[in-house]
Amino acid sequence: MSLHFSSDSEVPNTKDIMTESGYASATSSDDELPEVVFSKPHLRFLNRQLQFLEPQDILKWCITTLPHLYQTTAFGLTGLVTLDMLSKLDIPRPQVVDVIFLDTLHHFPETLSLVDRVRKTYPLNNIHVFKPAGTETAEEFAKKHGDRLWERDEQLYDWVAKVEPARRSYRDLNVHAVLTGRRRSQGGKRGELDVIEVDETGLIKINPLANWTFDQVKQYIKDNNVPYNELLDRGYKSVGDWHSTQPVAADEDERAGRWKGQEKTECGIHNPLSKFGQYLQELERKREEQALAQALQPTVS
Template identity: 75%
Template sequence: MPASYTETEPLRDNVTESGYVSGSSSDDTPPEIALTRPHLRFLNRQLQFLEAQDILRWCITTLPNLYQTTAFGPSGLVILDILSKLNVPRPQIVDIIFLDTLHHFPETLALVDKIRERYPHVTIHIYKPADVDTDEEFAKMHGPRLWETDDGLYDFTAKVEPARRAYRELNANAVITGRRRSQGGKRGELDILEVDETGLIKINPLANWTFDQVRQYIKANNVPYNELLDRGYKSVGDSHSTQPVAENEDERSGRWKGQRKTECGIHNPLSKYAQFLIDQERKRQEEALSQAIESQLAIDLS
């Protein structure tokens, strides 16, 4: 179950909006892990001085129902490799959650097979958008190029909902992510340990690392990586919204180039999706009203 804060200093406000991140739903059973705000601050003060290996060792020996969530970007690959080499008192393999949006590059999907071969003891749980298995089925159900016509709905359908479903079905308490402060944007003030509005614990063991450190680790340890990295892609997402970047550009500047967005929604606050739902309902009502007016005008003119 996700974590929660104790009643002495609750994480959530008295009124919490539902929605726009991966995690539990109102139908889930109560959380099992409780953290107070002072405890969270204390843990972050301690963890920020530890090496990534020690942070991951702490996770494995402390947090039950722990998973790694990754699209097999450079940071996620480093974490996977470190985990595979840890010597801990209570050995535990951390399973992977991979969100197959049905719009990944072929190189990304080919990498999944390489990862299975290199790390055979790690289970990869693949979650796709609900009720579809191919990009053709996705387009038939949601319309062509949904990421252009309604990028908020695309993010929710292809990423957020599958992530929430994965955490719920796998009973995840905590997830390890590859986010780093050096990636910029909202990640610039990233903590090692977070608890989102759903109570899900998120651990960012490479928060202090730079892209060069990640790249050096991959090379030194012969870690399989996405071939697109050799073609100027420092951050790889969906094929329709990812471009290569120049040497002097920010690492994630090739994601959603020309747009203001920097996150796909999985790590956005709950209120973002709540507002999205409100906007969708308002749009639906406006369209219904417009159609009703047009119908009435047609009757009056007939």
């Protein structure tokens, strides 16, 4: 194995579970609370303990502790390492962690080819694919939202292509906790990443390889013959949508090729949901103003 790394959208429900960094709101009813709730002190304690464990031990803890656990991944290196580690844990089939893949309809062909290889390599792990609402192809996406939405309205693109499908997957699959591929060494907002987090909807996010470096991840892939994206042998280090991903120089940060030249470092999935809720509310307000303005225009006879 060679491994040559060169260098109709749904508006968020405001009645979602109200939590503050793992602390369940007193206004939430018992029916709304997730099955596992961490207080802030408990969350701090868990992170102090988990940060000293190897990723495999963190994964074992997750499987035995967290109900309705899934892995979310676009099959980047860290996600692939997590998938391989899970496949080698001695656990019964009911505890096998299924995978959620968000097909934005703008992935590289190499990424989609990798998904097929992953299915063959890890047949016990079901892969649940979620696409932007009401679309199955890039052509349908452009017809519904207009050409190059990512350039015209980046926030809206993130919502319809990634955030809304993610929220839909969590709802449809009854997801309470997810494994992610984020690591501190990826930089940006991830530099102070905890092993375990709870977002504002109550979703538990675990970053089992938070402490690992890019070199450690790369070495694991090589040592364990894990299938990986062919683009990583062509100067890419992190692969997202084709329109916002570029190769990077050997001395550049791992995610330097994502949204190059922009301040942006996250696609929205790991940003606060309220940010997108506020954005959509503002978008709806502008639409209402436009509709009112058009209605008040005098008709020409």
